[in-house]
Amino acid sequence: MDFANVWHSINWATVLFVVEFAVKVAAVGIVPEKRHPSTAQAWLLLILVIPIVGVPLYLMLGSPYVRGRRHAVQEQATIAFAEATDRWPLIPEGVEVEEHFAQVVQMNRSLTNLPASTGRCRGVYSEYGESFRAMTAAVERAEHTVHVEFYAQAWDDETDAFFSALVAAAERGVLVRVLADHLGSAKYGSLRTIRRRMTAAGAQFHTMLPISPLQGRFRRPDLRNHRKILTIDGREGFVGSQNLIGRHYGSRRNARVGREWVDVMMHVSGEVVDALDAIFATDWLSESGKVIDNVLERLEEYKVRPVGGEINAFQVVPSGPGYPGEPSMRMFTQLINNAMTSVRLVSPYFIPNEAFLEAMKSAVLRGVDVELLVPRKADQFAVHHAQQSYFRELLEAGIRIYRFPQPKVLHAKLMLVDDRYTYFGSSNMDIRSFMLNFEVSVLTFAGDAAELLGGVIDSYEEVSTVLTLEQWMERPLIGRYFDNVFRLTSALQ
The missing domain is CATH 3.30.870.10 (Endonuclease Chain A)
Structure with a gap:
């Protein structure tokens, strides 16, 4: 037996083990800093389970801020x-x-100075x-x-x-x-x-x-x-x-x-x-x-x-990596929290963070009528399944979900609160838009814009179908599997 080669192999195995262990220990202490818990947990899961993939991705994509x-x-x-x-x-x-509502305007101004x-x-x-x-x-x-x-x-x-x-x-x-x-x-x-x-x-x-x-x-x-x-x-x-x-x-x-x-x-x-x-x-x-x-x-x-x-x-509310306060996400969430009678949301990519999701569910409990309109099928496979992973939770909370019919792709982004306050612009209601994309949102109130944009939402709903909890629970198991898998990836920001 060539003991030199055996000892050499053992040494390399030991070095790799020590390096991997050190990387994992370091990740636990570094990754959670200034991150949402769900985002930190997703990154740590990837790094701890598949470090050879997770570490390079984190080094390349881990920071959501511009420098x-x-x-x-x-x-x-x-x-x-x-x-x-x-x-x-x-x-x-x-x-x-x-x-x-004036407090929402003040919050937007504090975050963007506009x-x-x-x-x-x-x-x-x-x-x-x-x-x-x-x-x-x-x-x-x-x-x-x-x-x-x-x-x-x-x-x-x-x-x-x-x-x-x-x-x-x-x-x-x-x-x-x-x-x-x-x-x-x-x-x-x-x-x-x-x-x-x-x-x-x-x-x-x-x-x-x-x-x-x-x-x-x-x-x-x-x-x-x-x-x-x-x-x-x-x-x-x-x-x-x-x-x-x-x-x-x-x-x-x-x-x-x-x-x-x-x-x-x-x-x-x-x-x-x-x-x-x-x-x-x-x-x-x-x-x-x-x-x-x-x-x-x-x-x-x-x-x-x-x-x-x-x-x-x-x-006008700009957002993106240059705005670490996440102006669009805070605006959306606070508008829902302040709703008195109704909330109507239109988004092609709906992947909310915890605060956004809980605001919608809490609004229903307060007696607010909450509607969500999304495409029947999103134009991106991963986003489509990540979005669907929230449907059961939303339906069980009493939120009405409309699905815009295929083959058209609903790409508009709208929010109408109490038939008075309206958002439109480029920002989707997903984690990517909240943190990674440079977006421009426009909040409008007083005047006729809310009525005009409400009419657009009406026209979308007229051709859409309402999704029921019973229908959703009958979907194939393979679809549920992909929904849950891609839900994990939605927080990797």
Whole structure:
């Protein structure tokens, strides 16, 4: 027997055992810091059971916060927002709200330093083509600036008129700035075309959160800038859930089977556009290193407008890794906690944290009517099953679940509370949107926006089916298994 080889093998086995043990002990003391208990438990489960997989993933994906220059830019911008809007009132003058709702507005302002303001709701678009036509017409009216910030962008048959309008605007001297999420847009194949044609026309183009290791630009690869913002001349804008891509998302198979995305966008004007431009300017500075003039000056000019009808009160609420206080999650949860009569939720990806889930269940116990509207089948396998893992708990709590029919993909994000207070925007109601994605949410109250968005929810429910607990308990065991498996992964943030 070769004792030297045996001893060598024993030594290596001992070293590996000691290293693995040390890593596990270290993880128990490091991972839980400043994390939700469920998130920490999920990471620890992965690290302790499969360390060879868990440790590299944690090192790559474990931190939900941005560092370095982006972090500094966000901090400076937040301070600048506070200084520019210091004299703005908590609630726009002439608007009356309950004290508990005013506290939500105050919380949002404390977390983001953006106050509530007024603005005109110039239209709500829930039909894909109608939204593009309205945005294209607005760009064609542009005289000075156009700011475009969308997660997914593709120059295709359905977006051709819009991008052509951008090119024409740039060629006639309008300052056109375009931001597109790098990974969110690159997978659709025309990002380089958009960049080339925009820059050739004189527009300025940058990718958001780019991964370019050869250029020294690398960050956590699953961070996304998921915002959807269009502003024109600082006077009017669009915000909501729709991306700059055709309704079939570049898939011939989707078109063949009738699989198309269903979204909602709002056309606004007034002071709310200043807040949207402030968010754009922050992202533009992060990606280009250039400052957009006059944005802060516009925020300083508080204007008093009578609220009612088309004039609404708005509060723009940005969120993402630059906001460790998780503004969107806190806003959603507090709105549900404050509900008196009804809560209506629409989300394509519904994976709540504990606080959000308990708020919904507690609302039912207080006698509040709570509805959740989700797609019959989400467009992502893991998300679909993770979302379904909550259905039994929700149904047993007395929450009514509507499922939007296939083959269409419900992609709108909406919340309507007591038929008065409304959220719309880019943020889903899941842990990823709360912590990892850069999102823009808009809270609106007073005026006609709540009625218009409530009508959109009504139209979704009219074509949806109600899921009962009895139906849900009859689903196959294999489906339950996948639901439970992917529920574990939902907290790995």
